[in-house]
Amino acid sequence: xSKEEENFQKNDNFKLTMxxxxxxxxxxxxxxxxxxxxxVLNIKMLVVVSKSH
Amino acid sequence: xxxLVVLGGGVSGHTAATFAAKWLGKEHEVVVVTPNSKWNWIxxxxxVGVGQMKKEEVVFELAPVYKKAGIxxxxxxxxxxxxxGSAKSNTPFVTIQYTQKGRVxxxxxxxxxxxxxxxxxxxxxxxxxxxxxxxxxxxxNTVSVxxxxxxxHASSELQKCIEKMKKGExxxxxxxxxxxTCTCQGAAFEYIFNIEHxxxxxxxxDMADIKWISNExxxxxxxxxxxxxxxxxxxxxxKLFAESIYAxxxxxxxxxxxxxxxxxxxxxxxxxxxxxxxxxxxxxxLLPPFSGVGLKAYAPxxxxxTEKIFAANGFMKVDAKYDAGDYENWKxxxxxxxYQNPTYKNLFAVGIAFAPPHLMSxxxxxxxxxxxxxxxxxxxxxxxxxxxxVAHSICDLILKGKDAHLHDASMAEMGAACVASAGKGxxxxxxxxxxxxxxxxxxxxxxxxxxxxxxxxxxVGLAGHWIKHILHHMFIYKAKLKPGWALIPE
Ligand SMILES: Cc1cc2nc3c(=O)[nH]c(=O)nc-3n(C[C@H](O)[C@H](O)[C@H](O)COP(=O)(O)OP(=O)(O)OC[C@H]3O[C@@H](n4cnc5c(N)ncnc54)[C@H](O)[C@@H]3O)c2cc1C
Numbered sequence: 001x002s003k004e005e006e007n008f009q010k011n012d013n014f015k016l017t018m019x020x021x022x023x024x025x026x027x028x029x030x031x032x033x034x035x036x037x038x039x040v041l042n043i044k045m046l047v048v049v050s051k052s053h
Numbered sequence: 054x055x056x057l058v059v060l061g062g063g064v065s066g067h068t069a070a071t072f073a074a075k076w077l078g079k080e081h082e083v084v085v086v087t088p089n090s091k092w093n094w095i096x097x098x099x100x101v102g103v104g105q106m107k108k109e110e111v112v113f114e115l116a117p118v119y120k121k122a123g124i125x126x127x128x129x130x131x132x133x134x135x136x137x138g139s140a141k142s143n144t145p146f147v148t149i150q151y152t153q154k155g156r157v158x159x160x161x162x163x164x165x166x167x168x169x170x171x172x173x174x175x176x177x178x179x180x181x182x183x184x185x186x187x188x189x190x191x192x193x194n195t196v197s198v199x200x201x202x203x204x205x206h207a208s209s210e211l212q213k214c215i216e217k218m219k220k221g222e223x224x225x226x227x228x229x230x231x232x233x234t235c236t237c238q239g240a241a242f243e244y245i246f247n248i249e250h251x252x253x254x255x256x257x258x259d260m261a262d263i264k265w266i267s268n269e270x271x272x273x274x275x276x277x278x279x280x281x282x283x284x285x286x287x288x289x290x291x292k293l294f295a296e297s298i299y300a301x302x303x304x305x306x307x308x309x310x311x312x313x314x315x316x317x318x319x320x321x322x323x324x325x326x327x328x329x330x331x332x333x334x335x336x337x338x339l340l341p342p343f344s345g346v347g348l349k350a351y352a353p354x355x356x357x358x359t360e361k362i363f364a365a366n367g368f369m370k371v372d373a374k375y376d377a378g379d380y381e382n383w384k385x386x387x388x389x390x391x392y393q394n395p396t397y398k399n400l401f402a403v404g405i406a407f408a409p410p411h412l413m414s415x416x417x418x419x420x421x422x423x424x425x426x427x428x429x430x431x432x433x434x435x436x437x438x439x440x441x442x443v444a445h446s447i448c449d450l451i452l453k454g455k456d457a458h459l460h461d462a463s464m465a466e467m468g469a470a471c472v473a474s475a476g477k478g479x480x481x482x483x484x485x486x487x488x489x490x491x492x493x494x495x496x497x498x499x500x501x502x503x504x505x506x507x508x509x510x511x512x513v514g515l516a517g518h519w520i521k522h523i524l525h526h527m528f529i530y531k532a533k534l535k536p537g538w539a540l541i542p543e
Binding site: 004007008010011013014016017018019020025027028029030031034035037038041042044045047048049050051052053 | 293296297299300301303305306434438466467468469470480481483486488490508510512513514515516517519520542543
């Protein structure tokens, strides 16, 4: 059992949701991947901003 | 020469006043009346509240900025409006009371041609016994991050808890809403995860029990009835997204809760099913509910006409549909477009100061009749966009004449980008970067979710933290009116 799965046991509410695994967590702070996401998120946000003005 | 008076120098009022001054030029006067001497980038109070930023980094002096912009600045608070003037003159005026050092308590009747109410919220701590001090201020039992000063205090209390944990004393943290009708859950969400992040960094996470308490009927409601977004080929509810973050970070939750009483180290609450409970804490940050700041309005004969202009919650009535009735009848078109007061056409309200037509979330109450539902949020981006649109309308009314077309900025037709910090750190920080389009769900246009899922999304990561950090610098740069400020979108 991976470390992430331990939290499912800590609370009944936790059992009914999803918890990210180690790969997803690693990617959240992986500089290279996050730099790409930074570009993508900025473009997506700019589109929403431009639709709102 | 026309005079535009803007009440409130916060996010929406500052935006409105600075654009109006730029567009009107020197031939007309823009006056800002605001009780604070400093502008505060409120979203970064979260980082002040965990000791990751100094107060000085989130505030700056307003006077030099207004001087540069040619805006008349009065450090004062508005008390009442006389929209038809007095018995002596029919020119409308606002009565203000100075808060400026050396002039405290002095009052003035300030005449206006147009007035924007951008007074934001009254932090209504006293709505919950023990949350306030009985005199309208925060009490001693909990902390807050709603103002920069509150956040400094919250940070020092947090440090005390960290010291205790380092000495082996277990601590319990309770964060969320201090009343059944609170809004701004996003801010409390940010604070709880920033605390969790800091405790991890301090090496004391295993000594802490962290709990969320909120009036939302489900996690991820955020006062907007939740939202749906596309993730890995699915369209999922923000409930799943939010619950996942809490479970991952081992933060327990109590939802559908009205905090009914706060004492030292303990709260009492009532749940949507009518049951009551208690929760103990060593450290609690509970948001107060918001109301209007309590402006009064008078007719020339001195009679009270407050109800004509303001809704019961103290927010100003604008061009919204206030008689939409039950939840089943609510429509996106109930939401205001021009923010003009229906009775007095030279009065406008922007940002949190306008009275929304109804909630966005489904109205709920306990079997005991206690309302437990989030009131609608009006976050920074919509507040700024509305402030700018209203400034545009008033400039047109002044420059093109009274029949000029008013500019639209309906929250049912605009989106909002929201970046909720979940921990600060250049390489270790994370944030939930979200956009929602439109802010108010429109089930006629977007059947099913009420929103366009191509433009409604959320993702957690370091990139979100970088964006949040850049926004901090960008918006302070813009608010200081540095070169090119007007090009930065709200
Ligand atoms: C802790 C926290 C974090 C937040 N984080 C985010 C975020 O990350 N993103 C986001 O989009 N939004 C965020 N928000 C919400 C955002 O701060 C508000 O949407 C925004 O400030 C609303 O702008 P406003 O102009 O209506 O009110 P405010 O910015 O509150 O301005 C109101 C102004 O009116 C003044 N005033 C009060 N009474 C009077 C009076 N009688 N006369 C004259 N002036 C008066 C006040 O002093 C103040 O300057 C956060 C809010 C909080 C509390």
